[in-house]
Amino acid sequence: MIYDVCIIGSGAGGSPIAYELSNAGFKVVVLEKGKYYTEKDFSKDELAVSRRDKFTPSLKDEKHIINEIDADGKTSRFDGHEYSxxxxxxxxxxxxxxxxxxxxxxxxxxxxxxxxxxxxIEGANVVDWPISYDELEPLYEKVERVVGVSGSIKKHKFLEPRSTPQLPYVKLEENSVTKWFDKACEDLGYESFATPRAVLPMDALKRNGCSYSNFCGSYACATGAKGSARAALLQKCDAKIIPEAFVYKLGSDKTSINEAFYFDKDKKSHTIKAKIFVLAAQAIESSRLLLNSANKHFPNGLANSNKQVGKNLIFSGGGSGEGRFDFKDLDKNQQEELMQTGLFFNRSLQNDYEFESKGKKYKGGTTDFLFEHQNLISRVAREFYDEEGNIMWGDKLRDKIHKALTTSRKLSFEVFVDWLPSDKCFVSVDDKEKDKYGVNVGVINLYGHPHDLKVGEHLAQKAVNILEKMGARDINYSISSSPPPNLVAGGCRFGDNPETSVLDKNCKAHELDNLYVTDASFMPTGGSVPYTWTIYANSFRVAEIIKKELS
Known part of the structure; x- marks a missing residue:
């Protein structure tokens, strides 16, 4: 059988293609490396997620090699399995x-x-996108409706232009401490606003509303309220989904992809033929697959005659911080407000999405504020040491843990800045190390541009000002170049110049007539926000392009 479209990967980059094309009557197959879980499989099991990595491959079977470049230019090599x-x-x-x-x-x-x-910026490969915000805006709005985005739009200095005045779903229920936050921002002259969330506050879109467990990050949603690619799109389309299918190679001639080769869970090899192939395996893995698919027509890897595949890897990071609110500083009413369980602390700051320093205009970023994660394992583990750094046990440890959990609460913040693309941050493959399938493992070469740290420091200071104004104690933060593995982009940037980009403006490979890449790989720069909404929006855009091509 020859499919109209074969999609490799089923996340935010691949699912809109599957949703749009299959519902339009085209024959679509999705190859997904992982298992097919549904809401009935999800629980708030801290051990499964925090200690046993239930939803990610074992590093013993599928490791990475990491080359980290420090500020002095020295490269340190790490075996992912050995260093966890x-x-x-x-x-x-x-x-x-x-x-x-x-x-x-x-x-x-x-x-x-x-x-x-x-x-x-010296040492950075900064470029303009080949498309504009205006071209993507209708797709952002489509994601709001189809995937489900809740919140309340409030005008502020850097609010982007919108074709609709409000989000389609009202904001989630909020903890009363947000009132303290908004008052502190007002006093400081900052403009706070409710963070838009891909979480439904009520039953809608044939999904259940939020249960307010406060287990969002790192945990799958047992109600379907979270706008995952699976809950929002894949479970509502006619695409054939093949789970536990690891695509290890793409076959091609000079101009086209012919077939995808994949191993099933028993390591038996299969092939899929299609008219169009869409690669959306996540930025690192998409580059790895193209590099591992080298053949006589593409000796450097597919679509890589210009040696740009894997280059300009970026991450959506910047740093984080926190402050503690203690009962002894609060009256009884404030204590009750602080300890309200489950309710969200959805607040963001973009006052300095752009700022000036010493007469020069800088791109700034976003700061999101949230309560520390509900996961008791991580919260308790932070209490193991006394103020001198000595490990505690027995009654003293028990009392310290009890006090921390019942008479105080931490408010955290996350800083998002542009991770500037550079020649030093890229994906390659190791010529010796192989995974359990016998395929060369990915090499992640890491480097964070010093400029990012300066911007992150500027944003963190504003967050600290707010926590201090609110009366928080033990305020601390860390701005670093540590890459968040769940927020990665680049490697197959799109652009108009075939010499400096892998994809054209429609996310189709310059060198192959029927290969599209629609995960975050296409992004030449990342903006100062998490990537997911933009990945969804762009994938819906490309879906329309593929639909026209097939028609």
């Missing part, structure tokens, strides 16, 4: 969108023209 350093996330139908917190921010118009607006 994993870049796997969400290996299942729906991908890592099952495990996201669902913090959804659009890119701003200037994010599409970083080089034009803010200029070149």
């Amino acid at each position: 350093w994993s870049f796997w996330n969400g290996s299942m139908v729906g991908g890592s969108s099952n495990l996201m917190s669902g913090y959804f921010h659009r890119l701003k118009p200037n994010d599409f023209k970083l080089k034009s607006v803010y200029g070149e």
Whole structure:
């Protein structure tokens, strides 16, 4: 059988293609490396998620090699298995969108023209996008309706242009401490706003509403409220989904992909033939597959005659911080407000999405505020040491844990800045190390541009000001170049110049007539927000392009 479309990967990049094309009557098959879980398989099992990595491959079987470049230019090599350093996330139908917190921010118009607006930065490969915000805006709005985005739009200095005045779903129920936060921001002259979330507050879209368990990040949603690719799209389309299908090679001639080769769970090899192939396996794995699919026509890897596949890898990071609110500083009413369980703390700050320093205009970023994760294992583990750093046990440890959990609460913040693309941050494959399938493993070469740290520091100071104004104690933060493995993009950037990009503006490979890449790989720069909303929107855009091509 020859399918119209074969999609490799079932996350935010692949699912809109499957949804749109299969519901339009085309024959679509989705190959997903992970298992097919549904809501009945999901629980708030801290041990399964925090200690046993239930939803990600074992590093013993499928490791990474990591080359880390420090500030002095020295490279350190790490075996992922030996150092328990994993870049796997969400290996299942729906991908890592099952495990996201669902913090959804659009890119701003200037994010599409970083080089034009803010200029070149030494040591960074900053470019403008080949499409504009206006071209993507209708697709952002489509994601709001189809995937489900809740919140309340409030005008502020850097609010992006919208074709609709409000989000289609009202904001989630909020903890009363948000009132303290909003008052502190007002006093400081900052503009706070409710964070848009890909979480339904009520039953809608044939899914159940939020149960307010406060287990979002790293946990799959047992109600279907979270707008994962699986719950929102794949379970509502006619595509054939083949789980536990690891695609290890793509076969091609000079101009086209002919077939996809995959191993099933028993390591038996199969092939899929299709008219069009869509690669959406996650940025690192998509580059790895193209590089491992080298043949006589493409000796450097598929679509890689210009040696750009895997280059300009980026991450959506910046840093994080927190402050503690203690009962002894609060009256009884405030204590009760602080300890309200389950209710969200959905607040964001974009006051400095753009800022000036010493007469120069800089691209800034976003800061999201949230309560520390509900996971008791991580919360308790942080209490194991006394103020001198000595490990505790017995009654003293028990009392310290009890006090921390019942008479105080931490408010955290996450900083998002542009991870500037550079020649030093890229994906390659190791010529010796292989995974359990006998396939060369990915090599992740890491480097964070110093400019990112300066911007992150600027944003963190504003967050600290708010926590101090609110009366928090023990405030601390860390701005670093540590890459979050669940927020990765680049490697197959799109652009108009075939010499410097892998894909054209429609996300089709310059060198292959029937290969599209629609996960975050296409992004030449990432903006100062998490990527998921933009991945969804762009994938819906490409779905329309493929639909026209097939028609």
